[in-house]
Amino acid sequence: METTDLRVGIALYANAHPDDQAGNWACEFNKEPFPFMSASDLPAQTLWITNCQFGDLKQFGLSLNPKIADEGYFRTRIKQLITELGLSNLSPDKQASLLVSIVGNTLTMIKHQLNLVHIPANSLAQAVGQLFGVREAAPRSTLLQVSELACQRYTQCERERRLEKVEIFPLWFHRFDWAHEILGQPLPTSEDLSLIPQSSLPRSGQDAALLVDWAKENNLPLFAKIRINALESTVGRLLNYGAGASSIRGETASGSGYESRNMREWCALPELSVLAGAGEIEILEVAVANGWMRSPVSLLAHKASTVSYSYGLVAENLWVGLTRRHNDFRQSRTLTTAWIQALDRMRCLLAAEKLIEHGMDIANYGYGRITVVCPQSVRSSIPQIARELGLLYPASLEGIAPLPSIKDDPFSIMQTLLASRDYASFAKVDQIILSNLQSSKS
Structure with a gap:
């Protein structure tokens, strides 16, 4: 379903399952x-974004219903939004009301910024992909094969220990800043790929670190087929499903074992750069894209957009949307997608290493977010640790004293608004952005 005006709603099932009929x-x-019993009670001309998983909607025949969307519509899931905003203790009617005010503003902003006539039915990133998504290479081509093998959205991690009395919650990079960093970098084009003979590489490609330096010095959009023979223990666990290894084993400093597993073989330069500094990497093949491109989308250059939670969701979907196909809502298999995902995951990995040093464990990471397993002994230090690493922590964490806000610092202001659950200020900031978008078109 596509609607010509903004008719969108939030539908919260009591237990996040479409079989729920009460609450x-x-x-x-x-x-x-308003309360509802089933999807049939929801007005037909409105797109209803639910807190249900796609698989559950599919099981109940709702995945093809044009008025129903799953919890991942905004890339950040509805459950995640509730956690970040600290809404879980509110009654479900208040949760729905606050959520729809935020995501409604998000959709209004992106409609104005991208001149959308319709709101997308499957996901917000879909709208960006339809407009700016990079076309995939021909089926069975080497270009498509390398692109597909180099793509990875997020990483599930090998956990070295099982801690007791822990909290599991997300930490995430400031969405505007993270999108600004990704969208501001040159990205490889996905039109052609040239294999480089080993004899043309420094030291015939036998030194991964030297290869990385060579690629950076010559500004090459490089991709490499690799085999991981050994990794530093922390990186080995964090890259449990990272690039290059079908199966490698090693020992941590404490003597416990880890195993890194992945059937992928190719990786983009940002990932190779991290791997080359963390272990023994064997270079099997090297290929270079035929050039660079600039992101076709940019962020709204307004001070208010850096402290708007709603516009943060816009920013996230702009960069994620570049990894979507132009003709549907699925991930594209392109060199551009692989490069963007490598930038994202490696930034998360480096932060995850620091979090481990602070005593946390890591469950997964990707899309600018790290899910941590936090023991009670570390809990009170979360505000300081998060600020040091440029990560935001959720308002759902009770009893934690926030750090003093830093004047004119968007990251600090955003965290202060979250920690104080100042939804009214978020709404005021959104109105500033909406007024700016509307006036720029008049």
Whole structure:
């Protein structure tokens, strides 16, 4: 379903399952919340974003319903939004009301910024992919094969220990800043790929670190087929499903073992750069894209956009949208996608290493987010650790004293608004952005 005006709502099932019939609440943008029993009770001309997983919607025949969307519509799942904003202790009607005000503003912003006539039915990133997604190479081509093998969205991690009395929660990079960093970098084009003979590489490609330096010095959009023979223990666990290894084993400093597994063989230069500094990497083949491109999308250059939670979701979907196909909502298999994902995951990995040093364990990472397993002994230090690493922590963490806000620092202001659950200030900032977008078109 595509709608010509913004008719969107949040539908919260009591237990996040479409089989729930009691305790469900929904709220349409700019309207009042109401209880509902099933999807048939929801108005047909509104796109309802639910807190249900796609698989559950599919099981109940709702995945093809044009008015129903799953929890991942905004890339950041509805459950994640509730955690970040600290809404879990509110009644479901208030949750629905606050959520729809935020995501309604998000959709209004991106409609104005991208001149969208319709709101996408499957995901917000879909709209970006339809407009700016890079076309995939021909089936069975070497270019498509390398692109597909180099792509990886996120990483599930090998956990060395099982801690007791822990909390599991996300930490995430400031969405505007992270999107600004990715969208501001040159990205490889996905039109052609040239294999480089080993004899043309420094030391015939036998030194991965030297190869990385050579590629950076010559500004090459390089991809490499690799075999991981050994990794530093922490990186080995964090790259449990990282590039290059079908199966490698090693020992941590404490003597416990880890295993790194992945059937992929190719990786982009940003990932190779990290791997080359963390272990013994064998270079099997090297290829270079035929050039660079600039991101076709950019962020709204307004001070308010850096402290808007709603625009942060816009920013996230702009860069994620570049990894989507132009003709559907699935991930594209292109060199551009692989490069963007490598930039994202390696930045997360480096932060995850620091979090481990602070006593946390890592469950997974990717899309600018790290899910941590935090023992009670570390809990009180979260604000300081997060600030040092440029990560935000969720408002759902009770009893933690926030650090003093830093004037004119968007990251600090965003964290202060989250920690204080100042939803009114978020709404005011959103109105500034919306006014700016509307005036720029008049």
